[in-house]
Amino acid sequence: MKIFLSGITGSMGHCLLDSLEAETVVAGSAGRNGEVDGIKVYGYFDDVVEDFDVIIDFSNKFVTKDVLEFALKHKKPLVIATTDISEEVVKDIEAASKEIPIVYSHNMSVGVNAIDIILGKLVKMLENYDVEIIEAHHNQKIDSPSGTAKMLFETIKENRQELYPVYDRVDSREKRQKNELGISVIRAGTIAGMHSVIFAGMDELVEIKHTATSKRIFAKGALKAAKFLLTKENGLYDMKDVLNVDN
Template identity: 30%
Template sequence: MRVVVTGATGRTGGEVAREVAERGHDLVPVSREPSGTIAGADLRPAEDLPALLDEAAASGDAVLVDFTVPVASAEYLSAAAAAGVPAVVGTTGFNSEGTAALREAADSVPVLKASNFARGVQALLNVVREAATALPDYDVELTETHHNGKRDAPSGTANTLLDELDDAREDALDRTYGREGEDPREPGQVGVHVRRAGTVRGEHEVMFADNDEVLSLTHRAESRGVFAAGAVDAAEWLAGREAGWYEFGDVIGDGGDDGV
């Protein structure tokens, strides 16, 4: 399988490129600042992506894996759709317009979008959903921590967790981002707290509290390799699928419907 990796010189993109090569796939690493090699493959300029995708499509099984920034990601997904190449998207921080662009691409090719490719995070999403259903009146707080270079806040994973909480309760929770001064908690709130420091790969905690008890559910990633492995798992799974919208839960058997 030929795997085109955009953002190959980034933190996670580089890990994905190395994982692709280690699994014996044909790696095509792409960057806006191409210089040298990664995982034994020459870096290719981003402006050549449409031609690279056409070439990859002609070779047979091919997948684009994207870990970049929202504006670039939407552009790359459009090129993938035009070339007929499936796409795995790990970029986060999309606004509604960017998400719509991804959805549009899914009309032409299979697109798998995830805020986090760690298998443990998928398990956390499942457990959070169950806890929110079982503890409908408990107060909820969410804290996430990432390295000091992360751009979007809250993280994409945090927003996905918040969406799961909303889906599990009758009424959407009022998201309160930090607190300052006199700010007593109101019913129906979920506190959202963001920390950026050092080289933390990613940590998410959801806390439920009431009835003289506290339930804390936490996931901690200790290496970006877990995200890379999951993204390549997704790429291998996505190749050959029908056009449509997929999620990481589909890959690891969460029971999601294909191509919804």
């Protein structure tokens, strides 16, 4: 499998390069022309001359729309692993998926997506419990809360539609409301990623938690998604499709 890697000079780009097995990255893109580990890096998508099978996007939300146009131009499958993408670009992704196969997920980790599936079942069983989400990442992460925290919240809300997110209780001088779902954020050190969902009931607490000890899990998930796309026609897929999970 020949890969074009968007965001090749970033931390996740380097992580994916380190995670390669039988795959090959033939070229990549970044803010300017250059080279990484002998691989050609382009500052402009129009300059790309290499042939490739699939595109993996680990860039940033301001670049993803250009990556999408690049994929459409070459009619190539696209894995979008970039987070904090605007609603406008999400609509562009949905439209583009009618012409090319796309995997788009807030988190490429197998474990996180397994938790997301379990959550849907837990919410139904623990319907009267208070729910809180806590997420932690390294001190260089820009977006807050994480895309994964948003994904977990949406899964919970699908099953308890009355819940609404509360991000800050500093100025709140009242007791917790029944339908609140608190989302707390930690940014510190080199934490690769931690997400915890707490269900607190009368005299008991249930917690489901995922901890990433390395960014390699996201790179490996993206590679798995890329291989999955090579067998697919046009359409929009997520990691549950990649894992072949009937949710």
